[in-house]
Amino acid sequence: MLEQYLGFIDTEQWWWEWSISLLIFLGFLLFRKFFTQRTFKLILRYTQTHRIEMIHSVLRSFEQPLNAFFVILGIYFALNFLSVTDPYAVTLHKGFKSVVFALIAWGFYNLSGTSSVLLNKIGEKLHFELDQILIPFLSKVLRVLVIALAAVVILDQWNYQVGGFIAGLGLGGLAISLAARDTLSNIFGGIVIITEKPFSLGDWIETPSVEGIVEDISFRSTRIRTFAQGLVTVPNSTLANEPITNWTRMGRRRITFHLGVMYNTPREKLKRCVDRIRDMLENHPEISKETLFVHFDRFNDSSLDIFLYFFTKTTVWGEWLQIKEEINFKIMEILEEEGVSIAFPSRSIYFENPLKTSVNLPEGPGQNRGEHGKS
Known part of the structure; x- marks a missing residue:
C-alpha cells in the first residue's frame, strides 16, 4: 500500500533517503x-566603494534570482538523492533546467531596466551617446526580447x-498587424521620434x-505634463506628424513689443528716448548683444510706435520674467525723465458745422399749479 502511494520511491530506504534529502x-x-x-553584501560593498558600476549593477540585478537559485538547487539535489525512476528523473531534470533559464532571464530582465548602467556602457563602447528618451524605449525592447528568448528556450526543453511556434507567431502577427494598423503606426511614430530626437525627457x-x-515615451504614446499639471497622452503617430517646437533647446529667449507714445511728443524727445532705451539694453548684463533692435517704427492710429526686439541670455522662464520686468521699469523711468507719455487708443471726432445744443429745463411745481389755476 505504501509503495503504491509513493510510486517512484524505494520504500526500504524511505526514512534514510528522506532524512538525507531534508538535510x-x-x-x-x-x-x-x-x-x-x-559574501554577497561584501562584494556589493566593494564594487560600490571602488565605483565598479557595471559589476555592481549586474550583482544587484541578479541578487533576487540568485537567492531563489539556491532554494531551487536545494530542492533539486534533495529530490535527486531519492530513488527516482527514469520518467520522473527526466521530468525533474527538465523542470530544473527550465527554472534555471527562467531565473537567468529574470536577472537579465532586471539588468535591462532604465536605472541600469548597461545601456550607457554599451553606448560608451560604441561611441554613441544615448539620449534620455532612448533609454526607456530600448529598455522595454530588451525586456520583451529577454522574455521571448526565455520562453523559446524553455519550450525547447x-x-x-519552436520553429512552428515562431512561424505561427509570424502568421498571427500578420493578422494582428492588419487589425491593429493604428497601433503599428504609433509604434513606427515612436521609432521616428527616437531616431530623430526632436526632444528628450524633461524638455518643454x-x-x-x-x-x-x-515625461515618458512608450511604444504607443508619449506622455506630456501640461503647465496646468494635467497629464496628456499623445499617440506617437500624431506627434510624429506635427510640427514640434522645443523651447528647452533655445539658446536665448526673445522679448519683442511696440512701445506707443503720444502724437504730441516732440521729435527731439522721441529720438532721445529711442537712443537711451537702446543704450540701456546694450549695457544690460543679461541682454544678448548679437540681435538687438530699437527703432522708431511707424505712425500708428493713436501713437508713435517704437519697435523693440532683443533676447535675454537666460532661457529660464522665471529669470526671463524678472529681466523683462526690470527693463520695463527702466523704460518707464526714461520716459518720465524725458517727459514723454505713453499713448492709449483714442479717437477724435470733428464736425464741419458747429453743433447747436438746447437745454430743456424741467418745469417746476409752481408752474404746474399756475396752469391748473388758469384752467
Missing part, C-alpha cells in the same frame, strides 16, 4: 543565508516545436495639440 535542502538554505548576508515642447514637459 541537503536545509544545508542549501543555510548556505544561501550565509552567502547573501555575508519540453520538446515543443509645444505642438498644435499640446504644450508641456515630456
Whole structure:
C-alpha cells in the first residue's frame, strides 16, 4: 500500500533517503543565508566603494534570482538523492533546467531596466551617446526580447516545436498587424521620434495639440505634463506628424513689443528716448548683444510706435520674467525723465458745422399749479 502511494520511491530506504534529502535542502538554505548576508553584501560593498558600476549593477540585478537559485538547487539535489525512476528523473531534470533559464532571464530582465548602467556602457563602447528618451524605449525592447528568448528556450526543453511556434507567431502577427494598423503606426511614430530626437525627457515642447514637459515615451504614446499639471497622452503617430517646437533647446529667449507714445511728443524727445532705451539694453548684463533692435517704427492710429526686439541670455522662464520686468521699469523711468507719455487708443471726432445744443429745463411745481389755476 505504501509503495503504491509513493510510486517512484524505494520504500526500504524511505526514512534514510528522506532524512538525507531534508538535510541537503536545509544545508542549501543555510548556505544561501550565509552567502547573501555575508559574501554577497561584501562584494556589493566593494564594487560600490571602488565605483565598479557595471559589476555592481549586474550583482544587484541578479541578487533576487540568485537567492531563489539556491532554494531551487536545494530542492533539486534533495529530490535527486531519492530513488527516482527514469520518467520522473527526466521530468525533474527538465523542470530544473527550465527554472534555471527562467531565473537567468529574470536577472537579465532586471539588468535591462532604465536605472541600469548597461545601456550607457554599451553606448560608451560604441561611441554613441544615448539620449534620455532612448533609454526607456530600448529598455522595454530588451525586456520583451529577454522574455521571448526565455520562453523559446524553455519550450525547447519540453520538446515543443519552436520553429512552428515562431512561424505561427509570424502568421498571427500578420493578422494582428492588419487589425491593429493604428497601433503599428504609433509604434513606427515612436521609432521616428527616437531616431530623430526632436526632444528628450524633461524638455518643454509645444505642438498644435499640446504644450508641456515630456515625461515618458512608450511604444504607443508619449506622455506630456501640461503647465496646468494635467497629464496628456499623445499617440506617437500624431506627434510624429506635427510640427514640434522645443523651447528647452533655445539658446536665448526673445522679448519683442511696440512701445506707443503720444502724437504730441516732440521729435527731439522721441529720438532721445529711442537712443537711451537702446543704450540701456546694450549695457544690460543679461541682454544678448548679437540681435538687438530699437527703432522708431511707424505712425500708428493713436501713437508713435517704437519697435523693440532683443533676447535675454537666460532661457529660464522665471529669470526671463524678472529681466523683462526690470527693463520695463527702466523704460518707464526714461520716459518720465524725458517727459514723454505713453499713448492709449483714442479717437477724435470733428464736425464741419458747429453743433447747436438746447437745454430743456424741467418745469417746476409752481408752474404746474399756475396752469391748473388758469384752467
